[in-house]
Amino acid sequence: MTISMEKPSSDAPSGGKVPLVELKDVGKSYGNITALKGICLRVHAGEVTGILGDNGAGKSTLIKIISGLHQQTEGELLVDGEPMRFGSPADALAKGIATVYQNLAVVPLMPVWRNFFLGQELRKKSFPFSLDANAMRATTLTELAKMGIELPDVDAPIGSLSGGQRQCVAIARAVFFGARVLILDEPTAALGVKQSGVVLKYITAAKEAGFGVVFITHNPHHAHLVGDHFVLLNRGRQKLDCAYDDITLEHLTQQMAGGDELEALSHELRSAKG
Structure with missing residues (x-):
């Protein structure tokens, strides 16, 4: 499988040195409830930043801040080193930040090409300015082919694709519409081993x-x-x-599972059995 993606514009202000996106001591409160506190995060070009956490850890709130859905109540959000305060997801997208949510926000019964251009349809340049279906079909095929996705028929309902293929269509769509930063919300959560592997390959390709x-x-x-x-x-x-070099999979798994809390619980359960 050959996967090819066009690189983001080389004249991006980050130049690969300044983070594309950076969070400095970011926090988010909803009234008296503190959802996030003191979050520091850097997203560099050509790197995958893994954000891990169990349910209720604050991952969804973090996504909403970076994607422009919510604003932080404290701290700074920087894009290419410049402080930003997004008013909407459109503001984030204008800066090249695109979010692919777990539910994908697709219309299952609509064709793949219609979902690819959903909300940003191409229209013919001459009267009656109707949808340019042929151009959208051709573009969809080309962009999917760059990611190694060969679909015999982009007129097929997107709901007929596998979960991994739907994720990859959403990633290709984000790239086509100018993303430099891809936020992927639990893209492998509902997938089997094989389909998860497909999505992980595309993450590496990106x-x-x-x-x-x-x-x-x-x-x-x-x-x-x-x-x-x-x-x-x-x-x-x-x-x-x-960083990757500073942690093993075993240590990462232990920390994700609760670390010292898990060890204390294991000790307590072993003592109870004894």
């Missing part, structure tokens, strides 16, 4: 093409396979921040 990838997951094995940097969230706090 990294090698120079994109900054934020891989949200609760699976340390998947994160360790493709990640360059790992951040572990626990109840809205940052518990771990380390």
Whole structure:
């Protein structure tokens, strides 16, 4: 399988040195409830940043801040080294930050090409300015082929594709519409081993093409396979921040599972059996 993606524009202000996206002591509160506190995060071009955490760890809130859905209540969000305060997801997308959510926001009964251009349809340049279906079909085939996805019929309902293929269509769509940073929300959560492997290959391909990838997951094995940097969230706090070379899969899994808390529980259960 050959996967080819066009590199993001080389004149990007980051130049590969300044992070594409950076969070400095970011926090988010909803009234008296603190969802995030003191989060520091860097997303570099050509790297996968794995964000790990169990349910309720704060991963969804973090996604919403970076993607422009919510604003932080404290700290700074920087893009290419410049402070930003997004007012909407459109603002984030204008800066090259695209989010592929777990539910994908696709219309299952609509053709693949219609979903690829959903909300950003191409129209003919002459009257009656109707949808340019042929151009959208051709573009969809070309962009999917770059990712190694060969679909015999882009008129097939997207709901007929496998879960891995749907994820890859969504990633290709984000890349086509100008993303430099891809935020992937639990892309392998509902997939089997084979389909998860397909998605992980595309994540690696995106990294090698120079994109900054934020891989949200609760699976340390998947994160360790493709990640360059790992951040572990626990109840809205940052518990771990380390590079690939500084942590083993075993240690990452232990920390994800609760670390010292798990060891204490194991000791308590063994004592109870004794």
